[in-house]
Amino acid sequence: MGSKAKWVYAFGEGDGSNKLLLGGKGANLCEMTRIGLPVPPGFVVTTEACLAYLKEGRLPEGLMDEVRTNLAAVEKAVGRRFGAAHDPLLVSVRSGSAISMPGMMDTILNLGLNEKTLVGLIEATRNPRFGWDAYRRMIQLFGKVALGVPDEPFDRAMTLLKKEAGVQQDVDLSAEHLQALSRRFLDVVREQTGQPFPDDPWQQLETAIAAVFRSWNGRRAIDYRRQFKITPQMANGTAANICTMVFGNMGADSGTGVGFTRNPGTGERAVYGEYLTNAQGEDVVAGIRTPKPIAAMAQEMPSLHSQLMDLAAKLESHYREVQDFEFTIERGRLWALQTRSGKMNAQAMVRTSVEMEREGLIDRRRALLRVPPEMLEQLLVPRLDPAFKGQPLATGLPASPGAASGMIVFDADTAELRGRAGEKVILVREETKPEDIHGFFAAQGVLTSRGGKTSHAAVVARGMGKPCVSGAESIVVDVHERVAQVGPAVLKEGQIITIDGSTGAVYFGEVPTVEVEFSHDMATLLAWADEVARLGVRANADAPNDAQRAREYGAQGIGLCRTERMFNQIDRLPIMQDMILADTREERIAALERLRPIQTEDFRGIFKAMDGLPVTIRLLDPPMHEFLPTAAQLELEIAHLRHFRETVDAMREAPETLKLLNPRLHHQYQESMGPVVATLTEFRDKHLEDPVINRKTDTLKKVKSLSEVNPMLGHRGVRLGITYPEIYEMQIRAILNAAADCVREGVDVQPEIMVPQLATVEELKRIKSYVDRIHAEVERSSGVKVPYKFGSMIEVVRACLRAARLAETAEFFSFGTNDLTQATFSFSREDAENKFLPSYYEAGILRDNPFEVLDEKGVGELMKLAIGAGRGRRPELKVGICGEHGGDPTSIRFCHHAGLNYVSCSGPRVPIARLAAAHAKLREAEYLAAE
Ligand code: ADP
Numbered sequence: 001m002g003s004k005a006k007w008v009y010a011f012g013e014g015d016g017s018n019k020l021l022l023g024g025k026g027a028n029l030c031e032m033t034r035i036g037l038p039v040p041p042g043f044v045v046t047t048e049a050c051l052a053y054l055k056e057g058r059l060p061e062g063l064m065d066e067v068r069t070n071l072a073a074v075e076k077a078v079g080r081r082f083g084a085a086h087d088p089l090l091v092s093v094r095s096g097s098a099i100s101m102p103g104m105m106d107t108i109l110n111l112g113l114n115e116k117t118l119v120g121l122i123e124a125t126r127n128p129r130f131g132w133d134a135y136r137r138m139i140q141l142f143g144k145v146a147l148g149v150p151d152e153p154f155d156r157a158m159t160l161l162k163k164e165a166g167v168q169q170d171v172d173l174s175a176e177h178l179q180a181l182s183r184r185f186l187d188v189v190r191e192q193t194g195q196p197f198p199d200d201p202w203q204q205l206e207t208a209i210a211a212v213f214r215s216w217n218g219r220r221a222i223d224y225r226r227q228f229k230i231t232p233q234m235a236n237g238t239a240a241n242i243c244t245m246v247f248g249n250m251g252a253d254s255g256t257g258v259g260f261t262r263n264p265g266t267g268e269r270a271v272y273g274e275y276l277t278n279a280q281g282e283d284v285v286a287g288i289r290t291p292k293p294i295a296a297m298a299q300e301m302p303s304l305h306s307q308l309m310d311l312a313a314k315l316e317s318h319y320r321e322v323q324d325f326e327f328t329i330e331r332g333r334l335w336a337l338q339t340r341s342g343k344m345n346a347q348a349m350v351r352t353s354v355e356m357e358r359e360g361l362i363d364r365r366r367a368l369l370r371v372p373p374e375m376l377e378q379l380l381v382p383r384l385d386p387a388f389k390g391q392p393l394a395t396g397l398p399a400s401p402g403a404a405s406g407m408i409v410f411d412a413d414t415a416e417l418r419g420r421a422g423e424k425v426i427l428v429r430e431e432t433k434p435e436d437i438h439g440f441f442a443a444q445g446v447l448t449s450r451g452g453k454t455s456h457a458a459v460v461a462r463g464m465g466k467p468c469v470s471g472a473e474s475i476v477v478d479v480h481e482r483v484a485q486v487g488p489a490v491l492k493e494g495q496i497i498t499i500d501g502s503t504g505a506v507y508f509g510e511v512p513t514v515e516v517e518f519s520h521d522m523a524t525l526l527a528w529a530d531e532v533a534r535l536g537v538r539a540n541a542d543a544p545n546d547a548q549r550a551r552e553y554g555a556q557g558i559g560l561c562r563t564e565r566m567f568n569q570i571d572r573l574p575i576m577q578d579m580i581l582a583d584t585r586e587e588r589i590a591a592l593e594r595l596r597p598i599q600t601e602d603f604r605g606i607f608k609a610m611d612g613l614p615v616t617i618r619l620l621d622p623p624m625h626e627f628l629p630t631a632a633q634l635e636l637e638i639a640h641l642r643h644f645r646e647t648v649d650a651m652r653e654a655p656e657t658l659k660l661l662n663p664r665l666h667h668q669y670q671e672s673m674g675p676v677v678a679t680l681t682e683f684r685d686k687h688l689e690d691p692v693i694n695r696k697t698d699t700l701k702k703v704k705s706l707s708e709v710n711p712m713l714g715h716r717g718v719r720l721g722i723t724y725p726e727i728y729e730m731q732i733r734a735i736l737n738a739a740a741d742c743v744r745e746g747v748d749v750q751p752e753i754m755v756p757q758l759a760t761v762e763e764l765k766r767i768k769s770y771v772d773r774i775h776a777e778v779e780r781s782s783g784v785k786v787p788y789k790f791g792s793m794i795e796v797v798r799a800c801l802r803a804a805r806l807a808e809t810a811e812f813f814s815f816g817t818n819d820l821t822q823a824t825f826s827f828s829r830e831d832a833e834n835k836f837l838p839s840y841y842e843a844g845i846l847r848d849n850p851f852e853v854l855d856e857k858g859v860g861e862l863m864k865l866a867i868g869a870g871r872g873r874r875p876e877l878k879v880g881i882c883g884e885h886g887g888d889p890t891s892i893r894f895c896h897h898a899g900l901n902y903v904s905c906s907g908p909r910v911p912i913a914r915l916a917a918a919h920a921k922l923r924e925a926e927y928l929a930a931e
């Protein structure tokens, strides 16, 4: 190292903005000192010194000299001397890194005490009890932190002493008791370490600094950093803050407490916190006595209360942020010991943002940027009552946020039945399928024992804004017995459970929840966000009521309406199945004609809900077999029906058979069996089961013929539209007719017809020709002009590469990043998430799940390529993204920079996306600098 390193900064000297070097606590102690707040004198030993210590295994050369110089300055300022026999200076040695890690690292108080300085302390305070108490605390804390002595022998000595003294609580111990205890504690240290307790204050100080540094690599601290993804760029090493001790336990005019400049639970502008008189800082945290609310201080110590209010006001006006601070009052004098930005819940964050902006404390930019978009989720879904403290019955994945209670049902039909009867139900399944969709509509929430955060259940529930817990593997669902086993417990259909899709917890019984509140403050903040953002936000919505809700969340249109969701409803599915099972084109068209009015009605509802805003409708996408039961299911049902037929036959023959066995029995039962046999014969002759068996056999044949090796890469999307034009034609007609109706009614409709799974230009042109033809027909028959746009989903790699030509026909692109990600990685999503992605994160091959956070380097490059080529051919080309990434703030930021016009996400994520879009705009410079 060339120039001499500087390891130590006095509080009056350090740069309050340099948290990386000084740690958060140290930087703020410097800052508070600089602006004239009452901080006990002290200095910071830097995080660089910590890193040097951890590397070399000893404190760097020259460090202790700097410590001595700085401590001399402190001695001068307070007029007391470290290690002196009269009125000695005591200090604390406190840890603190750039990112706050509450309780993860260590602090030692009352450093500098030994038998000699203790006498001086007692003499100066005229308080032997206080002196001995400080001493025994110091021995234990130093013993534990610096010398590695466990708490247990200290606690044992304490318990023993209390028994001998016949007292219950620590505070009942006299000075003599505490003196005896200190002696025992010294013995504990000697026994445990084989060394006497270090008497020399300087040795104590040096050892303590090293111990604080080591705590950076303590087990707790390492785990914490891993859990909260704290990288060395964010915080590297801890500082050691040496701070003059001030005592809150010197009588009734002393005390200690913690405060927030505003209420962290509600955001209300009122100092909030607690204090204890005659106590030390750690007592508040340890809960030894019940602290009083800060408001009570106005009566108890009015002049200190007003000093405290003054301190809070100064902190806020300086930091321009809600502060969370520690203070101590020593004999009527207030000291500030720590401050940091207050951690608040979402409600408080939103409210303080709006209010601080109005007060002129912060500008709009700051008001928006200080609220992390994801945080809004807390306000958009019902939550469990925060006061609830129960143990979960089982835990799965937090698949769709929000909490809900209801009775267990094991299948979608029952869910619908009970739901219609006005009952609250939770659909509990091993996993869900598209044909369960009506159960989702009826249920309050969904619980599955298998599947990840992107399983069918999770994706559909998120789309509907309903809570979902997926993959709760400890629950064994038995649909046939209609029970679910969780360890020794058995849950029956009809029993009440509560699921919390924000945490993955499942509880027995009904847990009270707190409802959603889309507050006035949130509306204000989001309106500011919309003013700033360049990127628009739309919602994915498949039904009129979803569209209505999306609008309430502030969606600027619908970016994805999945028409197949409409076919899955219970009254429509059979018609859809007729269509699929049709042997001829005529039969198929007949079924489609029955579906058309239903679809038209749905579109009309959606258009009306979105009056004045664009609605992007995707033509049928999934493979047809998704609308049919599985082969296994059908085989089972056919077997049951055949068995039933045989049973009826056997019963009919029962009387004759009985005769063979025992004529007397036959005689006895003949009378009663007669009518039964007659009914069965009649029943048998009607052959009621035959058509059912036939239909199921036909379906089975069809299911087998539709079965594909890779359905997701198979006969679906535009491929269906090409091979069965009548399906797409029906949908296009329904869209345009609904639009024509709306035009006549004066509704401003902006339909956008979107083709899925497109790979070639020719496919797009074919579908466009259907649209042109039908559009002309509709305009002719309705007599009104029907506006519409035509575009393509971009979710196939080849489509990205052919974007320029596609843009000749397509007026808009919408990236389907779920499929595009699968195609780019050649990962099938379910397999990836369930099998190998976790080990990829572990091994550091991938940092994020590419199905949750858009892969900018791969998928993102393809998108940029397609956008560039498409806009090159058609400059006004509108580009959006549907797909799960549209609601993810990191991905939204990328979309902003890639020049998309809008993102589309599930309704409840719209507010999050709106705020994220504003953040992307406000942080443009940062992003570009990092590029
Ligand atoms: P943490 O980061 O765990 O809050 P701190 O370093 O803030 O640790 O200290 C723990 C407790 O000791 C706090 O209550 C703090 O207020 C108190 N404390 C620390 N230094 C001093 C001091 N110099 N004088 C009085 N109390 C102190």
Ligand code: MG
Binding pocket: 326, 338
């Ligand atoms: Mg603290």
Ligand code: MG
Binding pocket: 756, 795, 816, 818, 819
């Ligand atoms: Mg897709």
